Amino acid sequence: MRVVVWGINYAPEITGIAPHNVALCEFLHAKGEEVEMVTTFAYYPAWRKAAQDRHVLFRTDRINGVAVQRCWHFVPARVSAWKRIVHEASFIATSTLRVLALERADVYVVVSPPLLLGVAAWFVTKLKGAPFVFHVQDLQPDAAVGLGMLRAGWFTRALYWLEAFAYERATRVAGISKEIVDAFRRKGVPEQKLILFPNGVVVPDEIPSRGNFRARNGFRTDAFLAIYAGNLGVKQGLDILLDAAEQLRNEANIRIVLCGDGAERTALEKSVQDRHLGNVTMLPLHFGRDYQELLVDADVSLITQQSGSGNAFFPSKLLVTLAHRSPVVTVADDESALAKAVQDGRFGVNVGPGDAARLAQTFRQLAQDRQSLRQWGENGRVYVERFEQGRLLGNFVDKLRGLIQ
Numbered sequence: 001m002r003v004v005v006w007g008i009n010y011a012p013e014i015t016g017i018a019p020h021n022v023a024l025c026e027f028l029h030a031k032g033e034e035v036e037m038v039t040t041f042a043y044y045p046a047w048r049k050a051a052q053d054r055h056v057l058f059r060t061d062r063i064n065g066v067a068v069q070r071c072w073h074f075v076p077a078r079v080s081a082w083k084r085i086v087h088e089a090s091f092i093a094t095s096t097l098r099v100l101a102l103e104r105a106d107v108y109v110v111v112s113p114p115l116l117l118g119v120a121a122w123f124v125t126k127l128k129g130a131p132f133v134f135h136v137q138d139l140q141p142d143a144a145v146g147l148g149m150l151r152a153g154w155f156t157r158a159l160y161w162l163e164a165f166a167y168e169r170a171t172r173v174a175g176i177s178k179e180i181v182d183a184f185r186r187k188g189v190p191e192q193k194l195i196l197f198p199n200g201v202v203v204p205d206e207i208p209s210r211g212n213f214r215a216r217n218g219f220r221t222d223a224f225l226a227i228y229a230g231n232l233g234v235k236q237g238l239d240i241l242l243d244a245a246e247q248l249r250n251e252a253n254i255r256i257v258l259c260g261d262g263a264e265r266t267a268l269e270k271s272v273q274d275r276h277l278g279n280v281t282m283l284p285l286h287f288g289r290d291y292q293e294l295l296v297d298a299d300v301s302l303i304t305q306q307s308g309s310g311n312a313f314f315p316s317k318l319l320v321t322l323a324h325r326s327p328v329v330t331v332a333d334d335e336s337a338l339a340k341a342v343q344d345g346r347f348g349v350n351v352g353p354g355d356a357a358r359l360a361q362t363f364r365q366l367a368q369d370r371q372s373l374r375q376w377g378e379n380g381r382v383y384v385e386r387f388e389q390g391r392l393l394g395n396f397v398d399k400l401r402g403l404i405q
Contacts, residue, residue, distance in 0.1 A: 001401060002034040006099060006121065007111030008073075008091050010039040011063055014287040015230050015260075017137050018044065020199045020316065021111060025066045027393040036067045036102060038095050043075045045231040045262040045285070058098060069102070071095045079234075079263040088114035096120045100127070106404045108132040110170075115140040115159065118166025131171035131403045135197060139183055164188070171403060174396075177314040179337040197396045200389030201319035203381075208289065213297040217283065224254045224367040226329065228302040229286060229294055230317050232262035237306030240331055242271055243356035244363065245280045254363050256302075259283040259294060295324040299373060300348070300366060304331040305338060307353035314338065319387050322347055322380030327373045329362060347380030 005025055009018035021037065028035040041053035053059075053070075061068040073091035076083035092114060099108075099120075110121040110132050118134050125132045140159070167173050167189045174195035175181040181196050214221060228241060238258065245256045256279060258268060265282075272280050286294050295301060301321045314337045321328055328348035332338040339350040351359045366373060 001107070001404060002103070002105045003028055003107055003109060003400065004036050004038060004099065004102065004105040005109045005111065006038045006095065006117065008040050008088070008114060008117075009044055009111075010037055010042070010068060013042045013044050015045050015285070015317070017111065018042075020137075022063075023200065023389055024109070024393060024396070026064050027390075028397065029065045031397065033397075036069060036105075038069045038071065038099050038102070040073045040091055040095075041070050043073075045233065045260065047075055047077075047079055047263050049075055057094070069098050071098050088116065092116050092120050096124060099124050104128045105130055107171075107400050109135055109400070111135045111137060112166075113138050113140045115163055115166070118170065119162060122166065122169040133172045133174055133195070133400070133403075134166050134170035135174040136180060136184075137176055137199075139180060142183070167193075172399070176316070177337050179340075180314070195396070195399055198387055198392055199314075199316035199319065200387050200392040201316075201323050201384060202389050203323045203385060204292075207324050208293045208296050210296050213290070213293040216293075217281070219255065219281075219297075222253065224299045224363065225257055225297060226254070226300050226302055226363055227257040227259060227294060227298040228304065229259040229291065232258065232260045232265045232268060234264060235306050236262075236264075236304050237331065237353055238264065238268060238304060239271070240304065240353065240356050240359060241302065242268070242275065242277060242280065244359040245277045246275060247357060247360040248279055248363060249277075251279070251364065251367075254367055255279050255281060257281045257283060257298075259286055261285045291320075292324060295321055295326045298326050300329045300363075301326040302329055302331070303338065305333070305336060305353070307333055314341075319384050322384040325377035325381050327376030327380065329359070329366075331359065341383075345379055345383035347376045347383055 005021060007021050009016055009021060011018060011022045025035050025037050041049050043049050057072045059070045061070060071094035073094060074087050076087060108121060108125055108130060110117050112118060112134060121132045172195050173184055173189050173193050174197040175184060176199050181194055184194055219225060232238060241256050248254050269282055303315050303318055330338050330342050330348060330350045331353055332350055342348050342350045349362060351362060
């Protein structure tokens with residue numbers, strides 16, 4: 001079986017959608033299938049390309065046996081709604097040309113966002129006479145409207161029309177959570193076209209011992225560390241962490257750590273400085289063993305969503321966090337997929353967006369309640385086993401094979 005995976009994120013990016021695209025491609029390769037990845041030059045979450053990539057139109061890399069077809073795209077220095085549209089459109093244009101030039105695949109897996117990649121996929125697969133699976137990581141129009149990034153009007157109506165067009169033309173429509181698949185049903189996607197394909201996680205047999213991350217960064221062994229690690233972007237709504245830190249100025253033992261990169265990093269750093277938040281530490285993005293040691297040393301891992309996110313996306317980094325027995329404090333709307341997961345798995349507590357006072361009080365209480373934290377860590381480890389990566393990938397690949405028989 002020959003498979004082309006087509007999406008905007010891939011290695012060496014280590015956050016967001018990229019690791020899941022890597023997992024799918026490398027799983028296919030390991031199973032003896034022929035696979036190619038069509039993607040961009042790495043830019044996320046810093047929104048910045050490496051110097052050697054900036055003026056290259058196309059390049060073929062080979063990463064762990066997978067042929068990676070890289071295509072130029074525009075990356076804005078400062079992200080705005082309109083610049084993001086140009087950013088995505090440039091990738092769709094160059095990558096469509098690249099896919100057209102490649103040998104026909106038996107099946108195409110098209111990863112959204114970008115939303116308009118669904119239209120490009122229909123065009124390409126119509127010409128090549130092949131099926132495509134439209135795999136949705138974020139419900140992009142719902143998220144943009146819910147977060148207030150776009151106002152309802154002709155443009156959002158056009159986005160919803162393009163979304164419906166992609167769902168109608170796709171051979172199958174896949175979503176990463178039950179809530180997203182339920183949204184497909186409400187949008188009129190027939191049941192026989194739906195696939196639930198959650199992001200998976202490799203559940204480690206062993207995790208690092210405690211203390212290395214703290215020692216490396218000068219944190220006391222008895223300090224209560226509430227750590228946010230990952231993309232520092234708009235939809236994360238990270239200002240609430242700084243608001244909570246302001247209310248915890250007199251709690252010498254509680255420290256909030258923001259470890260990552262993204263479009264909002266500069267603004268967050270300035271806010272920390274302007275507000276004289278000595279109880280907030282900002283660190284660069286961690287990955288590999290360093291990231292594992294961060295998770296082990298966190299008293300709680302923070303996962304935040306801006307109000308209005310709803311069920312438009314599900315933060316897959318939750319799975320890695322739970323696999324390392326880290327309890328979580330989430331900030332999300334009560335009806336969101338994230339808040340429902342916390343309630344279902346009993347591995348943490350959810351606080352509503354904007355309620356910095358309650359978040360600060362939650363940190364105070366948990367700093368005195370280590371027993372609850374240990375139990376949450378164990379509950380999370382049990383919960384995450386349902387997302388074991390190899391099993392989920394195997395099920396999805398079986399569905400791909402079924403499309404070409």
